[in-house]
Amino acid sequence: MDRTAVPPKPPRQQNSGANRAGTPTPTQPLLSCSEFSALLMAHGGPVRSLSDACKWLETKGWILAGEPYDRMKLARVLMTAVVISKGAKLENEAKNAILAVAFLMEDDAIDKLSDSLASIVASKVLERVDP
Numbered sequence: 001m002d003r004t005a006v007p008p009k010p011p012r013q014q015n016s017g018a019n020r021a022g023t024p025t026p027t028q029p030l031l032s033c034s035e036f037s038a039l040l041m042a043h044g045g046p047v048r049s050l051s052d053a054c055k056w057l058e059t060k061g062w063i064l065a066g067e068p069y070d071r072m073k074l075a076r077v078l079m080t081a082v083v084i085s086k087g088a089k090l091e092n093e094a095k096n097a098i099l100a101v102a103f104l105m106e107d108d109a110i111d112k113l114s115d116s117l118a119s120i121v122a123s124k125v126l127e128r129v130d131p
Contacts, residue, residue: 045096050107053100062097069108074101 031039040048047056057063062077081097 040099043099045092045099047096047099047103050103053103056096057100057104060097069104071105071108074104077101 047053054063057077058065062080063069063073077097078101081094085091085094
């Protein structure tokens with residue numbers, strides 16, 4: 001058998017990574033809000049909205065009712081979900097935890113944007129009123 005006659009391996013296909021220009025090439029584009037909402041309605045889990053997220057995290061004991069949450073707390077929720085995620089039931093727990101944290105992060109981002117816009121508007125009004 002002639003070892004020099006081995007056919008070359010086909011090029012490896014990449015599911016994600018960078019293209020030649022160095023820009024990442026995602027395998028799955030981000031969902032729009034309407035697409036995400038439709039998928040959530042089809043999702044049979046208990047987390048489908050911000051209020052569901054808070055209730056679910058409270059029942060798990062990961063966030064106390066009325067307790068303020070910050071990025072560190074949300075990160076610990078995700079880390080906890082990853083650590084306990086073994087088996088089908090716990091995979092659903094991780095999925096629900098990720099959804100819950102996503103809703104809280106989105107709410108936090110909206111609050112920060114609103115605060116920033118309010119501050120900008122207030123400073124512009126004060127500039128015009130009190131030159």
